[in-house]
Amino acid sequence: MATNRQAASSSSRWRAPVLFAVLAVLFVLEGTVRNSMFSGSWNTSLAILNMGLISAITALGVNMQWGYAGLFNVGVVGFLAMGALAPVLVSLPPVEGAWAAGGTRLMGALLVGLGTLAMAKLAWTRTRSGIATTAVLIAGFVAYRWLFDPAVVAIEANNPARHGNIGGLGLPVLLSWAVGGLFAAAAAWAIGKVALGLRSDYLAIATLGIGEIIVAVMKNENWLARGVMNITSIPRPVAQEVDLQNNPDFVEFASSWGFAAAEASGIWVKLSYMSLFLVVLLAIILLAELALKSPWGRMMRAIRDNETAAEAMGKDVTRRHLQVFILGSAVIGVAGAMMVTLDGLLAPTSYNPLRYTFLIWVMVIVGGSGNNWGAVLGAVTIWFLWIKAEVWGPALFALLTAPLPDSAFKSHLLDSAPHMRFIAMGLVLLLVLRFAPRGLLPEK
Template identity: 60%
Template sequence: MTKRDIGLFVLVAVLLVGTGLLQSWNAALYILNYGLISAVMALGVNMQWGYAGLFNIGVMGFTALGGLAVVLVAMAPVGAAWSAGGSHVLLALAVGLGVILGAIQIWRRVGRGALRGLAMVVWLVAGFFLYRAIFDPAVSAIEAIDPAATGYLGGLGLPVLLAWPVGALFAAGAAWVIGKTALGLRADYLAIATLGIAEIIIAVLKNEDWLSRGVKNVNGIPRPVPYEVDLQASAAFVEKAQALGLDPTTASTIFVKLLYAGLFAVVLIALLWLSEKALKSPWGRMMRAIRDNETAAAAMGKDVTRRHLQVFVLGSAICGLAGAMMITYDSQLTPGSFQ
């Protein structure tokens, strides 16, 4: 770390302390926590841009997938919605996957010519109508269940911290699919492709109410830390706050934000340590060689495409983790905010 880097960190620390002294410590800690989340996200972006030179500007799409994971893992399931159409939605998704896999087999097994084109068209059109025939009624039934409060399937009701690695897996899976098709592009073309795909992901979250309540948002996401009202109801906590000369209400909000800061700092420090180890390893040296001169690296026997896909998936996974952390901190998923 250079003197300039140390100076910048000291400057940020001074600004945060100044915010706490001149405005409020709640505001300072709020900024700190978002700074820690943004630092995690920046690590993911740096793996793609800095390690491999991949110009990805669709970061918000992977972040949104991390946020969706929190909803699907931590929110309680809506039993009435599952009874109304949950099984049919799962059946429709299975049909859609089967149509895609069938199309791949047709493309591989039928020889080139008009027959393959005709078979693909017939298969895809028939599969599309079958999928919609199952999916649309199920979605309508789910979204009609108390739409002001639910109108979606909910999640699994598991501890919210489990959603953080799941968010990383969601983003990594999407990145693998995207990377298989888009990493052949370079520079501006890759940037346009990733931006477009990110907008598609966000559009799905905004419009598929059965999945994420769309623009109606998902509120009340469980926390990994205590609620302020519970702390204020604790005689022991109130006594300690008064002993420090603090109002119990203010002390509870500061305490909760400090707990979040501790969680986020642990994740950030672990990722920094792992990324530095990776950067200084033979893998990191190989990635820098590929970034600087792909042709020379390929001539030395390095699989450039495979390594690009690898680092693209890793960086996206970290962005998904940051998205899960952010939604947990906000306690709500607002698809319209992913800009």
């Protein structure tokens, strides 16, 4: 018995390093080997890795909610979008004339909007009268629209070809990552307060809804972030490739390693991003692990494992759930801010729930529910597969259909091959659920 247990624990001690090493080998192959499966370009390899790291942070946020408290959040895309607004509102340079056009009025409108909700809540708790509450809501809504509509028209009329948005504060972009977390946390507080306070949770449907709404707001409120016209000039926390290429020292340094300046500058920039992301990722893991080992974390696990008993012992389950929901969402928000910083672009139409909510869920489940390192491993692995499946799918189809004569059917198959990655991801999730339901790195 004792030897058995030891064997099990030693195999699990090596499991994580081995799996991470395998993953690292994949990235090295991507960077060095050029064939039908790998690109042989360090730029591609690092680009995948950087987005994988951001996915890993997102997955960590989801894993806090799911792994620590068992909360099923299907509005990840919304919290990412919430965070994505931060770089736009914090670090973009101010837009000339925007604040003068309607900034104050807009702030007033938003305050009135929030005030109305607070008043309505107050009216309901004090009087329990539906009529009074409705009256407050209607009056507040009218006042809000009276303030809001002209302000928006004025702001959007301000240099619409280039701006038409409220603009940012011109603060450092790294600061906006933290603000992104705060934005997402605020949204999570509002939604969690409602959905977690009910007799049983309705969190899944509530988060699904809030996710759609946040993305809709981002698409349609042009004053906020230019809507579908996109924001393209988000400041970068790292050097520009062009500057590096023009720097003779750097060109010399690159050629000493045998790289052309253009390629080397791309690699340098991506490595800089990677270091920043790794710092954030490791800090979050450290904090998460410390929290989990603290009395607070022990209580969270106790609540998750036996809610009834925890409740009987006087633990406020709803409150704890709300806390962890807000914390997890804040982490997702940070990831959202990092993502637009990496892209240098905010394109609301790309916020698709399949990619930004459900793919993250595949990462968490594949990695191992409740295990932070598992979430990281799952996220980077799944992201790698997701990107490469788009290449491997057509390659595989080309191979399979090679003996077929040219026909409409064959070209249809070849055209649809990139969509195979959806099927592949679904199969990965189903296979993991079936054969290793606790994930690649199970919770201890």
